[in-house]
Amino acid sequence: MGASPAGNRYQEEKLFMAIQQSDVKYTAVATAENGRDGRVATDDGQLDVVVNPPKEMGGNGAGTNPEQLFAAGYAACFQGALGVVARNEKVDITGSLVTAEVGIGQNDEGFGIIVAIKATIPTVDAAKAQELVDKAHQVCPYSKATRGNIEVTVSAA
Incomplete structure (x- = not known):
């Protein structure tokens, strides 16, 4: 079939x-x-x-954990995508920061993760910042890899 x-x-x-x-x-x-x-x-x-x-x-918290490593990779990748979008639009994003929060918890299938991306772009207004972040979310390889698999929210300040 x-x-x-x-x-x-x-x-x-x-x-x-x-x-x-x-x-x-x-x-x-x-x-x-x-x-x-x-x-x-x-x-x-x-x-x-x-x-x-x-x-x-239930761990001792003595080392890093996979969620921290994933958050670090996602934040760096998303910052790179934001830079590509900004350069293409000739927008200055000097001083911008991207924070990725990765949560893990139980779901119907065992465990799952959730991601919140927060970008701070001090050189543009809030509307333009959100527009850039939304566009970066479309081109970021981590965003593409997770799309449809986990909940990812993006926001800008």
């Missing part, structure tokens, strides 16, 4: 958003041992950290 037309459209959109292996410019490699209560390191030695669940989840 074939998939429904909506299912086909979804698969086509997913394929359209994918990149081909030949188009990959950089690949990051990280290895974890002992999951959320162990260590994670990159193959180039630039990152080597102890990971522990936060105290709120």
